[in-house]
Amino acid sequence: MKIKLLSFLILMLYLSLSTKAQNYLEMPVSIEVRNGSIASVLSNLEKQLYFNFSFEAQLINEEKKVSINEHDLPLKKVLKKVLGSDYEYKVVGTHVIIQNKLTPILRGRLSGLTMNHWKMQ
Numbered sequence: 381m382k383i384k385l386l387s388f389l390i391l392m393l394y395l396s397l398s399t400k401a402q403n404y405l406e407m408p409v410s411i412e413v414r415n416g417s418i419a420s421v422l423s424n425l426e427k428q429l430y431f432n433f434s435f436e437a438q439l440i441n442e443e444k445k446v447s448i449n450e451h452d453l454p455l456k457k458v459l460k461k462v463l464g465s466d467y468e469y470k471v472v473g474t475h476v477i478i479q480n481k482l483t484p485i486l487r488g489r490l491s492g493l494t495m496n497h498w499k500m501q
Contacts, residue, residue, distance in 0.1 A: 404431060404471050408452040415445050421462050425455065435478035 409428050413421050419442035422433050446462055455476075456469060463478070470477045 404429060404476055405456040405469055406454045409455050409458055410451040410453075411458060412449045414447045414449075416447070418442050418444050418446055418462060421446060421448065425458070429455065431474040431476060433478060434475045439478065439480055 407429055409425055411421065411424055411428075413424065418440060422442075426432055440463065448458065448461055450458055450461065459467070459469065459478075466481055467478055468481050470479065
């Protein structure tokens with residue numbers, strides 16, 4: 381009986397944390413930045429929602445200047461407006477990981493045989 385109760389409580393805790401984590405991307409944010417760096421926009425968003433962004437340094441030009449004026453827009457939509465549509469987001473704990481949509485493919489190991497279908501004359 382105690383094991384079933386403990387298992388149930390662990391499951392409920394996991395589901396609660398999982399739901400909260402996914403909600404980061406749907407949480408409404410308000411931001412007004414005129415000609416500011418992407419780094420300052422991300423920092424502002426981190427402070428509003430009490431989490432951190434994580435990404436590879438070469439993925440995003442943090443010094444690029446952007447302007448945005450949005451109120452009560454889901455975080456995911458704000459990120460799309462600031463960074464563009466080439467990124468995907470994964471929530472792990474209190475971190476929002478930003479990845480290029482192509483990153484998993486490029487990191488994979490390719491193997492096989494390449495054939496030339498062109499006949500040389």
